Amino acid sequence: MNNPLTGLFKDYRPLPGRYDEMFLENGYPQLAFRQLLELLDKNTLEDFQHYRHLADNIFRNNGTTFLVYKHEKGTEEIFPFDLIPRIICAQDWQKLEKGLLQRVHALELFLHDIYGEQRILKDNIIPRELIESSAGYNPRMRHITPPGGIYINISGIDLLKTNEGEYCVLEDNLRTPSGVSYVLENRLTMKRVFPAIFKKSHIRTIKEYPLRFKDALASLSTVDNPIVVILTPGVNNSAFFEHSYLARKMGCYLVQGSDLFVHQEKVYVKTTEGAKRVDVIYRRVDDEYIDPSFSNNNSVLGVPDLVKAYVAGNVILANGLGNGVADDKAIYSFVPEMIRYYLTEEPLLAQVPTYLGYREKDKNIILQNLDKFVVKMVDGSGGYGMLFGPQATQKERTEFAEKIKANPRHYIAQEVVELSTCPTWDLQKLAPKRVDFRPYIVSGQYRWVLPGGLTRVALEENSYIVNSSQGGGSKDTWVLNEEDEYAKEGI
Amino acid sequence: MISRVAGICFWMSRYLERVENTIRVLTANYTYMLDGEPVMKDAWWSVVCVMGVEKEFEALYSQQDKNQEELIQKFLVWDDNNPVSIKNSLHIARENAKIIRDSINNELWDTINRLWLWFISSEAEVLYSRNKYLFCVTIQEKCQSYQGVLHNSIPRTSPYEFMRLGFLLERASQTTRILDINYHCVSDKSAVVDETAQEIAHWLNLLESCGAHEIFMMYDHAELIGSVIAKFLTLNQTFPRSILFCLERAHESLLHIQASAHSQIGNNTRYKLEEVIAALKLKPIDKILKNELHSLLNEILENTDEICETLAADFFEPQRTIDAIEETMGGGQQ
Numbered sequence: 087m088n089n090p091l092t093g094l095f096k097d098y099r100p101l102p103g104r105y106d107e108m109f110l111e112n113g114y115p116q117l118a119f120r121q122l123l124e125l126l127d128k129n130t131l132e133d134f135q136h137y138r139h140l141a142d143n144i145f146r147n148n149g150t151t152f153l154v155y156k157h158e159k160g161t162e163e164i165f166p167f168d169l170i171p172r173i174i175c176a177q178d179w180q181k182l183e184k185g186l187l188q189r190v191h192a193l194e195l196f197l198h199d200i201y202g203e204q205r206i207l208k209d210n211i212i213p214r215e216l217i218e219s220s221a222g223y224n225p226r227m228r229h230i231t232p233p234g235g236i237y238i239n240i241s242g243i244d245l246l247k248t249n250e251g252e253y254c255v256l257e258d259n260l261r262t263p264s265g266v267s268y269v270l271e272n273r274l275t276m277k278r279v280f281p282a283i284f285k286k287s288h289i290r291t292i293k294e295y296p297l298r299f300k301d302a303l304a305s306l307s308t309v310d311n312p313i314v315v316i317l318t319p320g321v322n323n324s325a326f327f328e329h330s331y332l333a334r335k336m337g338c339y340l341v342q343g344s345d346l347f348v349h350q351e352k353v354y355v356k357t358t359e360g361a362k363r364v365d366v367i368y369r370r371v372d373d374e375y376i377d378p379s380f381s382n383n384n385s386v387l388g389v390p391d392l393v394k395a396y397v398a399g400n401v402i403l404a405n406g407l408g409n410g411v412a413d414d415k416a417i418y419s420f421v422p423e424m425i426r427y428y429l430t431e432e433p434l435l436a437q438v439p440t441y442l443g444y445r446e447k448d449k450n451i452i453l454q455n456l457d458k459f460v461v462k463m464v465d466g467s468g469g470y471g472m473l474f475g476p477q478a479t480q481k482e483r484t485e486f487a488e489k490i491k492a493n494p495r496h497y498i499a500q501e502v503v504e505l506s507t508c509p510t511w512d513l514q515k516l517a518p519k520r521v522d523f524r525p526y527i528v529s530g531q532y533r534w535v536l537p538g539g540l541t542r543v544a545l546e547e548n549s550y551i552v553n554s555s556q557g558g559g560s561k562d563t564w565v566l567n568e569e570d571e572y573a574k575e576g577i
Numbered sequence: 578m579i580s581r582v583a584g585i586c587f588w589m590s591r592y593l594e595r596v597e598n599t600i601r602v603l604t605a606n607y608t609y610m611l612d613g614e615p616v617m618k619d620a621w622w623s624v625v626c627v628m629g630v631e632k633e634f635e636a637l638y639s640q641q642d643k644n645q646e647e648l649i650q651k652f653l654v655w656d657d658n659n660p661v662s663i664k665n666s667l668h669i670a671r672e673n674a675k676i677i678r679d680s681i682n683n684e685l686w687d688t689i690n691r692l693w694l695w696f697i698s699s700e701a702e703v704l705y706s707r708n709k710y711l712f713c714v715t716i717q718e719k720c721q722s723y724q725g726v727l728h729n730s731i732p733r734t735s736p737y738e739f740m741r742l743g744f745l746l747e748r749a750s751q752t753t754r755i756l757d758i759n760y761h762c763v764s765d766k767s768a769v770v771d772e773t774a775q776e777i778a779h780w781l782n783l784l785e786s787c788g789a790h791e792i793f794m795m796y797d798h799a800e801l802i803g804s805v806i807a808k809f810l811t812l813n814q815t816f817p818r819s820i821l822f823c824l825e826r827a828h829e830s831l832l833h834i835q836a837s838a839h840s841q842i843g844n845n846t847r848y849k850l851e852e853v854i855a856a857l858k859l860k861p862i863d864k865i866l867k868n869e870l871h872s873l874l875n876e877i878l879e880n881t882d883e884i885c886e887t888l889a890a891d892f893f894e895p896q897r898t899i900d901a902i903e904e905t906m907g908g909g910q911q
Contacts (some may be wrong), residue, residue, distance in 0.1 A: 146694070147687060321676045333679035340679045345579050356580040358735055358892045359838035 089114055093127040094134065098509050098516045105249045105506045106518055107172060118175040122564070125283045126170070134511065137169055137279050144275050165268055166559035168510050169279065172521060172541040176568040182245075182253050182525070183535045185434035188425060190241055190527045193260060193412050195428040197237040200411060201227050211427050212420045216444055219495050220417060221465050222261075222410020224373065226380075230397055232406035234306030234366075239404035240299065242266075242524045242540075247506035248436070254503065255437040256522065258421070260413040261405060262370050265540040265560075266526050267328035270295060270335070272562040273538070288567035290537040295526070296335035302530025303366045306402055312365035315339045315355060317346070319371050319387045329370050343371070348391035351398040366402040373407055415464040415498045416442045438503055443494035452490060452499040456483045459499040461490070474550060476502060505550060508561065510543055520544045521561065522552050537565040578735045582677050584893030586736050589673035590727075590743030592666040593689070597720040598751040599653060599663055602627055604713040605785035610646070612778055621649045627754045627786075633659050650709070663716070667693050680736045684726050692719040735837065738830040742888065745830070749823035750881045752787055756810050757874040759783040760803060760867060777801055787818050807870060808862040811877075820877060824854050827884075834892075842895075846887045853880045 091098075091113075099113050100106030108119055115123040129137070145164045174182070199206050200217060207214045217223055242263030244256040273292055277284055304312050316338050318329035333340035339355060346355055346364065354361040369376060375385040380393035395401045411417065419440040422433040441448040441459070452459060461473040473486045490497045507518035525539035541561040542552035552558040602624050610620060622643045625634050630652075634643075637658055642648055656662045671693040678686050695701055696716070705712045724744075731737045759779065780801050784790040793799055793809055813819040828850045835843050860873060 147690060321672065326675075330675070330678045338679075339579055340582075341579060342581065345581050356895055358578050358580055358583045358739075358834065358842065359840050360842060 090120065090124060091115060091127045094129045094131065095123060095127050095509065095516065099518075101507055101518050103249075104504060104518070105247060105251055107247065107506050107508050107521070108170075109509065118566075119173045122173060122283065122287055122566075125286060126280075131515065134169065138511065141167055141169060141275050141279055144278060145271070166545060167272060167275065168519075168543055168545075168559050168561045169276070170509050170511065170516065171276065171562045171564045172508050172523070173564045173566065176566050178253075179537065179565045181434070183537075185253065186243055186525060186527055186535050187533050188429065188431060188434050189243065189255065189258075189421065190238060190529065190533060192421065192425040192428050193241075193258065194236065194238050194529065196424045197406070197409060197412050198231075199428070201230065201408060206424070206427055209427070211423050212417070216416060216442075216495075217411060219444075220411045220414045222373075222408070222412070222414050224408040224411075227408040232403070233396060233399045234402040234404075236306060236404075236529050237406035237409055238412075238527075239303060239306075239368075239406075239529055241405075241527045241529075243527065245435075245523045245525070246503060247521075247523070249504055249506075251506075252436055253523075255418075255421075255435050256503075257415060257418060258413040259524070260409045261372065263524070263526065264325045264328055264370075265524060266295060266536070267331040268560050269526070269536070269538055269540050269563070271331075272560060276562045287564075290565045290567055292536055292538040295528075295536050296332060298534055298536075299332075299368075299528050300336040300338065302528045302534070303368060303402070303404055305530040307365045309365045313339070313355070313362060314366040314368065315341045315346075315364055317341055317343065317367050317369040317371055317376075317389075319343075319375070323370070325370065332368075338368070343385075343387050343389050346389045346392070348389060348395050351391070351395045351400055353389070353392065353395050353401045364401060366404065368404045373410065376403075376407075410465065415440070415462055415466075416444055416495070417464075419498070438500045441499045443490055443497040443499070448499075449490065449494045452497070453487055455499070456487060458501060460502055461486055461497055461499045464496055464498055474502075477548075502550070505544070505552075508541070508543065510545070510559075510561070512545075512547075517547075520550055520552070523563070538563045578680065578739075580893055580895050582680050583735065583739045584889065585673045585677050586680065586739040587743040587888070587893070589670050589677070589689075590740035591747040592670040592673070593720060593723055594744035594747040595661055595751070596663050596666045596670070597717060598748070599628060599661070599666070600713050600717050600720070601788055602755065602786045603650065603653060604710065604717070605782050607650075607709060607713070608785070609778060609782040619643065621646050623758050624653065625649060626758045627751075628653065628659075628661055629754065630659050630661060654705070664696065667696055677736075682730055684730050685723070688719070688723045688726050692716070692723065695719065733833065735834055738834045739892075741830045742827050745823040745827040746881055746885055746888075748818055749820050749827070750878055752810055752818050752820050752823070753874050753877050753881070755783065755786050756807060757871060757878075759786075760807065760870060760874075780806055789816060789818060792816055803867075804863045811860075811862050812857070821854070821857055824850060824857070824881075828854065843888075843891045846884060846891050849880075849884050849887050853877075853884065 095109075095115070098109060100109050100111055102111070108116055108123060110116060142164065145167060196206065200223070206212050207217060218225075238260050240263060242259040242265065244259065245253045246256050248254050269292060300314060303314050314336070316329055316333045316336070318326060318340060320326065320342050323329070330340055332338070341355055346353055348354070353364040353367070355364050371387050374381050374383070376388045377390060377392040378385045378388050379390045381388075392401070393407065396403055396407065418437070419442060422437065425431055425433045441452050443449050443452060452461065455475070456473070457475050459475045461475065463471045466472060473482060475483065478486075505520035505522060508521045509516045510519035512519070521541050521543045523539055523541050526536045528534045528536070541563045543559045543561055544550055544552045545559045546557055549557065606620060606624055625631055634652060638648065652659050652662065654663045657665065659665065671689050674681065674686055674689045701712065704715065727737070727740060731740070759782070780803065781790060783806065784793050787810060789810065793806065796809060796813070798805060809816065810819055812821050814822060814825070816822055828847070831843055831847050831850065835841070835847070857877070862870070862873075865873065
């Protein structure tokens with residue numbers, strides 16, 4: 087059998103011994119994607135150059151940008167976008183979807199328990215000390231049910247695909263996961279660049295996300311036509327584009343802290359027609375900044391007495407307060423136990439074995455293997471404050487060792503897990519680059535997984551870092567409808 | 578709508594109007610200066626005065642620089658130290674547009690963003706050095722495409738009305754300034770001046786700066802006399818850049834805002850506007866003396882500023898008292 091791909095993908099070869107999502111090691115397409123890859127293959131490398139310009143212009147003109155905090159004032163950058171999609175077949179997706187729903191369900195129950203009876207601690211499944219020492223744990227939220235009844239309205243679970251082709255959870259994002267606007271914009275761009283391919287295939291739509299999300303939030307309110315607002319830290323926040331984008335697509339007011347005020351434990355927004363009652367706040371401001379009178383700081387991003395209104399049950403905050411305890415990277419290692427404990431099910435998704443600085447035994451293993459491990463702060467994000475052992479200098483490792491010794495609870499370590507690769511544009515040709523994946527799960531009266539998600543790609547050779555702030559890019563993610571699969575109709 | 582956002586709509590629109598006005602004045606002056614006739618003294622300096630940035634200029638440059646055509650043009654177009662340079666105004670307008678993208682539509686954002694991206698492109702820089710006239714025309718066209726999108730695609734709800742208020746009040750004060758400063762340049766004692774070639778060129782330049790040259794010539798009482806021009810630019814009720822036209826339309830916008838909100842908020846601004854319009858209509862502009870015209874125009878400027886301040890107090894930075902909440906919660910539920 088000859089390789090059917092003679093155009094764009096002619097010379098593409100995966101890295102030896104690494105799992106590539108689209109291609110077998112010999113350069114043949116994975117069976118399930120053969121049809122779609124053949125369509126993409128019809129383009130030449132020159133076509134591709136042209137498409138790239140087209141896509142860049144679409145992004146820049148749309149203002150689909152994020153701020154990088156490199157300089158004092160921040161620079162506006164477009165999130166590098168790669169035109170080769172990552173494709174997920176229906177079978178894989180169904181499995182993944184179930185696993186995600188299970189995981190988020192267990193995490194939700196965990197939060198209710200931790201801020202309620204704390205059965206899981208009393209039954210010694212998770213050490214109490216680990217919870218109480220978590221920066222994300224807020225003891226003042228004990229015995230307070232979030233208005234609306236949900237802690238995790240929106241979550242983004244970061245995954246990788248192992249060498250065996252299995253999805254594996256890397257970390258949970260249960261506070262203010264970002265990136266969904268890129269998912270939606272990437273798709274729009276792809277449709278403009280490759281209309282013919284979309285016509286010929288059954289790629290599941292993601293367009294409904296903003297409406298689904300708004301409905302999910304509104305469904306939790308007891309008010310008939312609740313006013314939903316999005317609270318942004320402001321135009322200088324790196325994700326401001328997303329806040330504004332979602333406000334437009336969801337049809338919500340986009341507000342800053344100074345636009346809101348609390349009167350008699352109720353929240354109001356200042357409008358040109360006078361003050362209006364606010365029922366639901368999708369807040370993109372962190373717990374510690376959301377209410378200066380609660381956190382006892384001078385935050386101007388927040389709204390004084392907002393927490394009082396929340397505690398009184400008069401306003402729904404999405405996500406709830408205190409979620410940080412559930413996406414603490416040390417507590418992550420207990421999620422499989424949570425699933426067994428709360429749901430009496432076996433976890434459907436694998437996760438990366440994790441060493442906790444908190445455990446004396448683990449700490450020593452971490453310190454002895456700094457050249458092999460990835461070390462992360464338990465509440466870090468965006469690729470900041472981590473050590474990638476194998477590529478770090480001796481000096482960096484020594485510095486990190488000191489930090490770990492000074493505050494072991496604050497660090498965890500994991501062995502380096504190979505990320506799967508996807509064909510990605512690299513200067514003049516396609517090359518295999520490492521990718522991860524962040525699907526989004528919306529919870530209202532019911533739970534829903536967006537059929538797609540953010541595929542982030544490490545654009546630099548040999549890099550494992552996919553964060554937008556650290557030189558990563560993104561790809562559109564195509565989840566296929568069942569009937570579209572070559573595997574099913576072909577054999 | 579959100580009070581803060583209303584303010585941003587207003588200011589974004591004001592800044593874009595300022596850009597268009599600056600461009601008009603620059604283009605007119607540029608063409609005017611190409612004539613072989615001896616021109617009015619300080620013709621370029623007067624443009625700095627129209628923009629109200631004399632102090633900023635003086636802080637940077639010397640007395641002799643006030644005759645430096647190139648320098649003044651650069652100062653008005655590119656200078657970061659000039660708070661109302663085209664660059665600064667466009668940048669603020671574009672940043673404001675970014676903040677309120679949820680209140681305007683994509684097309685409007687797109688025209689503003691493209692204008693800004695073009696302005697900072699090397700293409701614009703090259704065009705400025707090669708052909709200033711074409712440079713100005715390009716910006717003016719882009720400003721007009723913004724106005725076109727604004728009027729043809731934005732629904733007539735509060736954001737639109739606040740944007741309309743922004744450009745109307747800005748336009749009223751720009752016309753006032755252009756008239757005031759140009760009137761100043763003509764050395765006469767009475768309202769009527771002699772029609773020397775030099776003066777005709779000057780008056781035509783003034784009209785051109787307001788985009789009113791041909792429109793004025795079609796006007797019933799058109800005579801290239803200072804007092805007639807002054808009356809036209811002040812009181813004409815059909816010309817979209819006359820002071821009265823702008824203020825009356827601003828009043829209309831305010832009524833729309835109040836009607837759609839069923840609210841008394843904005844009454845202070847409305848009363849002030851009504852007062853100013855009524856007073857203006859009574860002024861015998863064609864009969865008053867030059868120095869009287871100056872003080873009248875000054876008064877208009879002060880009044881326009883005051884209207885803007887009242888508008889901000891009414892809508893953009895409201896002092897929410899408990900009374901106000903109860904008023905909106907309890908009242909108006911008939």
